[in-house]
Amino acid sequence: MSGYLQQLLVGTGVTIEVATISLLIAFVLGLIGAAAKLSSNRWFALAGSAYTTLIRAVPDLVLMLLLYYSVQNWVNAITDLLDQPQIEIDPFLAGVSVLGFIYGAYFTETIRGAVKAVPRGQLEAGAAFGLNRWQIFSRILFPQMMRFALPGISNNWQVILKATALVSIINLHEVIYAAQAAIKGSSWPGGAQMLFYLSMAALLYLVLTTLSNFVFAYLEKRYAAGFEQLAR
Amino acid sequence: MIDLIKQYWQSYLWGSPTHVSGLAMTLWLTVSCCTMGFALALPLSVARAAGPSWIRWPIWLFTFVFRGTPLYIQLLIVYSAIYGLEFVRNTPGFGAFFKDALNCTILAFTVNTCAYTTELLTGAVKATPRGEVEAARSLGLSGISLYLRIVLPSALRRALPAYSNEVILMLHATSLAFTATVPDILKVARDANAEYYLPFPAFGIAALLYACLSVTFISLFRKAEQKWLKHLSTT
Numbered sequence: 001m002s003g004y005l006q007q008l009l010v011g012t013g014v015t016i017e018v019a020t021i022s023l024l025i026a027f028v029l030g031l032i033g034a035a036a037k038l039s040s041n042r043w044f045a046l047a048g049s050a051y052t053t054l055i056r057a058v059p060d061l062v063l064m065l066l067l068y069y070s071v072q073n074w075v076n077a078i079t080d081l082l083d084q085p086q087i088e089i090d091p092f093l094a095g096v097s098v099l100g101f102i103y104g105a106y107f108t109e110t111i112r113g114a115v116k117a118v119p120r121g122q123l124e125a126g127a128a129f130g131l132n133r134w135q136i137f138s139r140i141l142f143p144q145m146m147r148f149a150l151p152g153i154s155n156n157w158q159v160i161l162k163a164t165a166l167v168s169i170i171n172l173h174e175v176i177y178a179a180q181a182a183i184k185g186s187s188w189p190g191g192a193q194m195l196f197y198l199s200m201a202a203l204l205y206l207v208l209t210t211l212s213n214f215v216f217a218y219l220e221k222r223y224a225a226g227f228e229q230l231a232r
Numbered sequence: 233m234i235d236l237i238k239q240y241w242q243s244y245l246w247g248s249p250t251h252v253s254g255l256a257m258t259l260w261l262t263v264s265c266c267t268m269g270f271a272l273a274l275p276l277s278v279a280r281a282a283g284p285s286w287i288r289w290p291i292w293l294f295t296f297v298f299r300g301t302p303l304y305i306q307l308l309i310v311y312s313a314i315y316g317l318e319f320v321r322n323t324p325g326f327g328a329f330f331k332d333a334l335n336c337t338i339l340a341f342t343v344n345t346c347a348y349t350t351e352l353l354t355g356a357v358k359a360t361p362r363g364e365v366e367a368a369r370s371l372g373l374s375g376i377s378l379y380l381r382i383v384l385p386s387a388l389r390r391a392l393p394a395y396s397n398e399v400i401l402m403l404h405a406t407s408l409a410f411t412a413t414v415p416d417i418l419k420v421a422r423d424a425n426a427e428y429y430l431p432f433p434a435f436g437i438a439a440l441l442y443a444c445l446s447v448t449f450i451s452l453f454r455k456a457e458q459k460w461l462k463h464l465s466t467t
Contacts, residue, residue, distance in 0.1 A: 054443070056446075057442065057443040057446040057447060058404075058439040058442045058443050058446070059403075059404035059405070059406075059407040059418075059442055060404065061404075061407045061408060061418065062407050062417075062418055062421075062435060062438050062439050062442055063439065065418070065421075065422070065431075065435050066431065066432070066435035066436060066438075066439055069425065069431030069432075069435065070431045070432040070435070072431075073429075073431050073432070162301070162302040162303070163302075164302075165302035165304040165305060166302075166304060166408075169411070192316070192317060194312060194313040194316050195309065195313040195314070195316070195317065198305055198308055198309045198313050199309070201305055202301040202302075202305045202306070202309070205300065205301045205302055205305065206296075206297065206300040206301055209300040209301075210300060
């Protein structure tokens with residue numbers, strides 16, 4: 001029981017870590033994807049559309065298994081070819097990069113919509129004042145884009161947080177893994193302990209999603225500074 | 233790869249009359265769970281939007297818990313934990329129901345989509361313009377007929393785009409069914425991969441089938457929006 005609690009805490013740590021790093025990867029991919037989709041270059045725009053359409057049409061779990069097993073297979077093929085010992089892909093690395101890659105497509109759409117919501121005149125005004133492209137992006141576009149993007153980002157974060165439950169399927173030791181390990185090692189009779197451990201895991205997720213709701217409510221208020229009256 | 237397709241194409245699509253699997257199973261899970269979830273969510277959302285507070289907060293708690301926890305855990309609880317309880321196994325009706333993986337999966341998915349649907353329908357009901365309700369009242373409508381004729385028709389229209397999202401999410405969520413041994417598309421893909429050890433084609437075919445289903449559902453909902461949201465079209 002106390003061993004389980006410890007394992008559960010470690011699992012919670014892994015869950016938060018996986019979710020946060022995936023979020024960062026997804027956000028960066030989302031910025032790149034949105035830039036591609038909004039670009040005037042036809043091929044970039046096409047690649048961006050292909051990325052968002054294909055990824056969002058297929059369940060995350062299917063993509064996760066597809067990428068995890070296929071990449072491992074290809075790595076094995078390469079090491080066999082070079083007569084090297086096999087390399088096991090680290091489940092943490094795999095989980096994080098697959099989640100980041102999948103949710104990058106959702107972030108692309110969120111960020112694209114937010115960028116389009118910033119009035120063009122403001123960017124032109126920035127250019128008229130002699131700001132360079134990076135200054136326009138970091139001082140005018142990004143802060144305002146975030147205001148429009150935050151509700152979508154908050155949504156995506158909640159989905160990513162809950163999707164971390166799936167990475168136990170590819171052998172990552174997070175909350176559910178801890179619960180299942182506890183069930184196997186438990187000496188309690190019957191199925192009551194299973195219900196208990198799984199409920200504990202569910203409760204942890206509930207706490208995490210509720211806490212992040214508060215954080216995003218705060219962030220939304222911050223990025224809406226100066227717009228509060230308008231919003232009401 | 234040709235062998236894989238030759239041996240498994242039927243399982244990927246519909247299996248056999250005695251053992252439905254693949255696309256047919258995924259479709260059945262999606263349609264049955266969404267239909268039942270919607271039917272349950274409709275009264276719940278009206279009660280949540282307009283009922284007395286002792287009925288509002290339990291519904292809020294229900295949606296809060298089921299939207300705040302991963303569906304995978306919910307499925308594990310329904311599929312493995314509940315049947316593990318002794319009194320459930322010993323109660324004849326319960327025992328037989330929870331022993332069947334498909335029953336458990338459909339139950340877990342239905343309750344989950346019901347929570348999300350309740351939330352989005354509540355929003356749509358609450359967004360009913362006051363004037364519409366006042367106009368209906370002034371014409372003598374009240375209670376059930378007010379809801380059936382005025383509030384719900386317009387609320388359901390407003391909810392349609394969000395609901396189409398929910399159905400697509402549910403379609404994607406059904407891929408969890410394989411963890412409860414239900415033979416959906418992903419389960420067939422895993423079996424095929426286990427036999428041939430060709431992960432890319434095995435899961436690639438599954439991804440393709442899911443993508444086709446997504447596109448089909450999206451175009452059906454687009455048709456529905458064209459029909460029921462005609463008054464909003466800008467063209």
